[in-house]
Amino acid sequence: MKTFYSPAHRQHAPKEEFEAGRLSPAVEVPERAERVRAEIERRNLGPVLPPERFGEEPILRVHAPAFMSFLGTAYAEWRKRYSNDTADALPSAWPARGMRFNDSDIESRLGSFASDTATPIGAGTHEAARAAVNVILTAAQAMQRGEPAVFALTRPPGHHASADVFGGYCYFNNVAVAAQWLADRGLRPAILDVDYHHGNGTQAIFYMRSDVLFVSIHADPSFAFPHFLGFADERGEGAGEGFNLNLPLRRFTDWAAYSVALEAALAPIQHFSPDVLLVSLGLDTFEADPISHFRLKREDYLRMGEALAALRRPALFAFEGGYNLEALGDITANVLEGFEAA
Template identity: 60%
Template sequence: MKTVYSPLHLSHAHAHEFEGGQLIAAKDVPARAELVLDAIRGRGIGPVLAPQHFGNVPILRVHTAEFIHVLEQAWARWVGKHGYDNREAFPSAWPARGMAPKHIEDIEAALGYYAFDTATPIVAGTWTAARHAADCALTAAEFVLHGERAAFALCRPPGHHAAGDTYGGYCFLNNAAIAAQHLTDRGRRVAILDVDMHHGNGTQAIFYGRDDVLTVSLHGDPATYYPHFSGFTDETGEGAGEGFNLNLPLPANTLWPAYAQAIEVAAERIRAFAPDTLVVPLGVDTVVDDPAGGFRLEGADYTRLGVALAKLKLPTLFTMEGGYRLDTLGPAVADVLTGFEGA
């Protein structure tokens, strides 16, 4: 299986995020992608290739031009306003109910308008890293279009929390959605099966009104887990998209048997949709003791997950999403991919 990776993810390096009202050490650290890369190479999963460059056109198929422009300019505007370049750019106010975001020209207003959390700072290299992560996903999509059984986009920053014009959850551009749209634009019928610990709210939002892309997500129940306001079972799509979004929230401490049952429910819905291509936003923050997690998958469960995904018998594009327990991250991703390949 080919992996697509860019070292430019290293330019998105920040020290902090806010959680529980405190500035804490960042969880989406550059070491994450490097550990996954080491595991891919160590297991001999296949060649590691640099992304091709696709420009803005495929990104604009799922994100607005204003949003992209703000992300691209955010750091320069932040430094221009605050006069320092050694701190992360975080929003400090949001347009809550009853407020009208009429003017979002100021960088503080723009960050509050486009961000939805305090976990996702922007630094000097954020846009470069996000752009290259999207290129990794698009390059992997091209491999699938050209007949590969599967490809792995080692994206960092991840993408599945980013919607058409919002960022958060460590995500800026929705790599999986950009790739799914690219595949759809080339005639593929795409189902997305998100197996990250957290609801793929951005992916759901992007395709929510459409019946040509099926979105399915297994995740921690948003009544308890991030992103809190999205991922419930009654979110089934709207308009033409009604019935084309399936959320399978699971409780705290979920173990493999219950997870496997949910995968089977997802697989049944996917088979009924009859896609010809699968996109899997792959997060392994489902692992026991993940600092952002809540489930208790471990060890061979990730091989089992790869086998279960292979049973759909579809050309498959994996995009790297979450996974923050650094001692298990690389092996867990490698286990999913080798489980898939061996099945």
């Protein structure tokens, strides 16, 4: 299986995030993708290839122009405002209920476009996020040209970003941009999100549409991030009704329960009959993930890959979350190897 990867992701290297009432060390760090790349090379899973450049146009098919230009200039604006400091840009105020829309300075713009305080914008964030989009579009192009399966080693991740909101360590929604790119070329994409956290950004982007199926297995938002989306009764709206499926699971879900949800997720995908299955591959379902609470074991990821292969569809895997640095390479490669071995 080909892997697409760009070293540009390393330019996004947040040091801290604000969470649980304190500034704590960032968990979405460059070493994540480097560990995965090293394991793919160690196991000889296939070539690791650089991305091509696709420009802004495919991103603007999904993201709002104002949002796109905001991400391009946010850090420079922030530096200008706080020139005596070195902190990354983080919002500290939001246009909450009863207030007015305003985007006249960097603080109001951060509050207008951000959903949380865990997603800092640093000097290299925009460049890294753009490179991640190029990585997944190069992978999508390979699918269009007939590859049966590819892995886009995208970092920063994307599934929490919506058309005009960034958050949850995500800036551009890599998978959504790729799905749209494929749909624009006459292919029928389905997205399966197996990250521990609900893919709220992806859901929001395709919620009113029937041409892209979105299915997500995740921790119930009644106790887990992103807290405000991902409930079972969200089924799509208008033309999109019936094309959004959420399978929220309880805390401490193990493979016995997870595999039942996975089968339940695969049935509507099979029925939808996609030309390409895009898998938002989050690995934070692992039992020793530092920020999550499921109990999947290393070998379960082989089973996950095999279950996905049983669909007999071309598959584009895209890297999302997963924060146990020691296991991350192993469990990611297990999914890809399980898929190819099946």
